[in-house]
Amino acid sequence: MVTLYDVARQAGVSTATVSRVVHGQDRVRDSTRLRVNQVIEQLGYVPDGAAQSLSRRRKEIIGFVCVESHSRQYDVENMNLLYYDEVMRGVGAGISDRGWSLLITYVNGEDERDFPRLQALTGKVDGILIGQSVVPSPLLARLAERVPVVVIAGAPGDSAADVVTADNRSGSAALVTHLIEVHGRRRLFHVDGPAGVADAKERRLGMERVLRAHPDCTLIGSYQGQFSVQSGEEAGQSMLAQHGSALPDAVVCGNDQMAIGVLQALTAAGIRVPWDMALVGFDDIYPGGLSEPPLTTVHQPMRLLGERACIRLLDRIARPGLRRRVEVLPTELVLRSSCGCPPGTVTREPVKPVRGSRLTSRAGSASADPARQSGLPRPRPSRARTS
Amino acid sequence: MVTLYDVARQAGVSTATVSRVVHGQDRVRDSTRLRVNQVIEQLGYVPDGAAQSLSRRRKEIIGFVCVESHSRQYDVENMNLLYYDEVMRGVGAGISDRGWSLLITYVNGEDERDFPRLQALTGKVDGILIGQSVVPSPLLARLAERVPVVVIAGAPGDSAADVVTADNRSGSAALVTHLIEVHGRRRLFHVDGPAGVADAKERRLGMERVLRAHPDCTLIGSYQGQFSVQSGEEAGQSMLAQHGSALPDAVVCGNDQMAIGVLQALTAAGIRVPWDMALVGFDDIYPGGLSEPPLTTVHQPMRLLGERACIRLLDRIARPGLRRRVEVLPTELVLRSSCGCPPGTVTREPVKPVRGSRLTSRAGSASADPARQSGLPRPRPSRARTS
DNA sequence: CTGTTAGCGCCTTCAA
């Protein structure tokens, strides 16, 4: 392995000088720089990451925690994996510009067994990015004692760490408003997500807010699903059984998977969506656009979530004293035809934040890059060869 | 930050002893071990990864290179991202059992600009995993000079590095054999992948081999596509234009995306698949099961590819002298109805290797874990607390 | 502009 010493010796300078040349910042005489660069090239020197980390007291690595998927088969349930991937790419983009790296850790989602691995992770990175539902709050708090942690796509409320999330509440409100005001729906049925899941709760709150503003509309019933297609199908069947005599004119689902399940149940029962009943989901997963009718839903800016979370984390690493903050990103209404819009409709429109959605003025504006006003390291050339 | 020294001082022992306790291997008196563990717990000591790496001369990190996706919108083109993700999970599984980590690097796929980043990567990891088409051969060779490199899902021939890939040739042969022997198709049209792409070539070879074995069958024409839906559609149109008077009775596509494109063109022209013409793809992407008719195709064991590649890489890191090797994993034939099988068919059957597919006897057998016979580090407890 | 010199936190012989 070629070290800084080898280069220094060969070039007849000190290691400090080589280091300066490698980082291209301090002033070095042009002739010296040239000579050193030649030797670097010739020897094929590449700095050792571990030594750099140790010496700088900064690893320039951030950890990203994923859930291990147990299913080996692709199906619609797994489609949100794509979103995971998209978030990760957002993070990747935000990070590699600055020359930092991304260290992936898979957890099983079983608190006990995950902890040692996550704890060890804190010794290998400068900060951690986590999907809300992946790591339970108490565990999160323990990690956050060691390194900065930013939670992606979670509840804007109850975490010990910074949060970057989408505006589920406003998205849901916009969706239900559309159903009521554009399509004149009045009798809604709600298929909720699992109890205690932040996203589900926010979406429910969004719907309820709209309902309160429209006293002529009623929620004729609801069903608690598990965010899975299967549970959506059960929800649909249950609804048909209980409200068969007086069906709702719209079904609002906590996510797209459940909406697809409901659609299956309705289709099996000979109910035609959207004529007999409108149906909407949330998340904008890919197969939602393929169903018959295509699903109206709400899109989250996954990639942006990743980028913002990354920026926030880097910022906090640079300035640990920062006040904890929640950033809520805007969503988009995706109109297709399951809501009653004409067949062939494919419209995306930005959702304006409702009050209480905690969407700050900063949050929506991509230009307000906190990194720009902080001590955060900016992108730098990996090796300056200016001669 | 709590260091080994802090623990040593607090426990009244030397750092060497603490180190021994942390790794739970050397013999330490039980009472000492107990005391040290208590202090570790109390102080919340977590070893510093960079220092460990530097001291051990091994980082216990492997690099995984991904292509940055430029499109911001999900569509069928992006579905192979899912496979990427799946490969990565395979790698993750293989690696984290052993306590190693995965460092992700995104590249743009533009040789020039990618090189510095990849070169820097070699200083941060012990080995690199790469998708064949992602990094061009010459660049690969340069990286392989520095650290072990394993290429996933590529040509079993021309690389400077180890390769773990799927048996494209046999899969394709099985598919075409099915078309001919089960469904009696005789006049084939081929939609090829891009020139120079290894997968495409292997698949073509598989088809040609079968054709040679069936002199009564003819390849009436072919079209070179780009692996995209768009190019598939063009292929379909071109085929209709050129062979409109005497259509083929089956179209064999280099991948599922192109098959979907062809299907669109055929449907638009009023041709009914599979009655008028059979159609098959390759890869088994998710939307292929959703089309009308559902697509018959070949499935690659992505997750297994990841796992095997990972094992291979770890093995090579442990024993750098190893002979270069290509491992070819078996595929599965996925029978749905676009080939002529009855509607509702969903069958998966293993593909037997054809001669020349370079599928070694070892390769197919998951039990032949090279790690087991080598100096490869086995999983170890992250911290022994046996008292 | 350039060189000297302490470390960074941990592992690992070598002695005791």
Add this chain to the structure above:
DNA sequence: TTGAAGGCGCTAACAG
């Protein structure tokens, strides 16, 4: 069974 001590490769004062 334990301790002492010398690196691992690089960075960053501090001097010149």
